Amino acid sequence: MSSAAAPTQQRSGVPAPRHGLARRGSAFFSRHPRLRLGFLIAAPLLWLGIVYVVALAALLVTAFWSVDSFTGEITQSWTLDNIITVLTGSLYQVVTLRTVGVALLVTVIDVLIALPIAFFMAKVAGPRMQRILVIAVLMPLWASYLVKAYAWRSVLSQDGILQWLLTPFGGSTPGYGLTATIITLSYLWLPYVILPIYAGLERVPDSLLEASGDLGGRTWMTLRLVTLPLIWPAIIAGSIFSFSLSLGDYLTVNIVGGANQMLGNLVFTNVGAANNLPLAAAIALIPIAIIFGYLALVRRTGALDNL
Incomplete structure (x- = not known):
């Protein structure tokens, strides 16, 4: 019976399954865990390298080119004119200070709002309520960025719902401007700070908070001396999101900011209307340099481990 089955299998032309190579490969990678990890992250690292590193390198190179004033064509000749213009121009200095100020203020507002919300979620609410609150924090992220920005434009307008609520008390809405920009950006990036x-x-172990209370520590003293030092890296991690996202935003300023400009608006204007890509690239280097400097400052706090 077995002798008859063997020729039948050979005549069918279907090779027997090969498990030897797979077993050898599995055994090889099990003996070399670092090599296995390298193969796993090779594709994501390659993608990140192409999308981010190469894009930043191209941006840096473009900043040293120029635009022919007659033809409007980009001249690929090396020059420092764009860098000098951005560093010495009063317009770019004012816009840079405004952008950094807005980003810092948005970050401070978001941290102050996020701290009590996150504390209630983590230490007060029960397991079921925690899940509900996490979903509530994430729900704004499901809506479109533009929808939320235009919603705030409607709320903050002179005929909006906020004006209707404040009129009986003699108040008024801030209207369009930097205040509206800060309010809108604070709302947009708040979930990224809370989480x-x-x-x-x-x-943070609950036993530490209980021990502080047993030793006579009051609520504010416990929060300041026990809780805050332990969550400081997490606070810095949240601030990285709000600061960097505010630093590069330009759509919100166009929608609710009125005539005020930020660095993102200058980049957009020079790319689109002015058709001056080298100058736009030089301006874009400012927020990139600022955020890299900020990351270098917070690296020692361990905040990057919380991202």
């Missing part, structure tokens, strides 16, 4: 702080508070 890292919430994750940091979850890692």
Whole structure:
């Protein structure tokens, strides 16, 4: 019976399954875990290298080119004119200070709002309520960025719902401008600040808070001397999101900012209307340099481990 089955299998032309090569490969990678990890992250690293590193390198190179004033064509000749213009021009200095100021103020507002919300989620709410609150924090992220920005434009307008609520008390809405920009950006980036702080508070043992209370520590003293130092890296991690996202934003300023400009608006104007890509690239280097400097400052706090 077995002798008859063997020729039949050979005549069918279907090779027997080969498991030897797969077993050898699995055994090889099990003996070399670092090599296995390298193969796993090779594709993502290659993609990140192409999308980000190469794009930044191209941006840096473009900043040293120029535009022919007659033809409007980009001249690929090396020059420092764009860099000098950005560093010495009063317009770019004013817009840079305005952009950094708005980004810092948005970050401070978001941290102050996120701290009590994250603390309630992590240390007060029960497991079911925690899940509900996490979903509530994430729900704004499901809506379109433009929808949320235009919603705030409607709320903050002179005929909006906020004006209707404040009129009986003699108040008025801020209208369009930097105040509206700060309010809108604070709302947009708040979930990105709440979640890292919430994750940091979850890692704080409840026994430490109980021990502080047993030793006579009051609520504010416990928060200041025990909780805050432990979650400081998480706070910095959340601030990275709000600061960097505000630093590069330009759509919100166009929608609710009125005539005020930020660095993103100058980049957009020079790319589109002015058709001056080298100058736009030089301006874009400013927020990139600022955020890299900020990351270098917070690297020692361990905040990057919370991202």
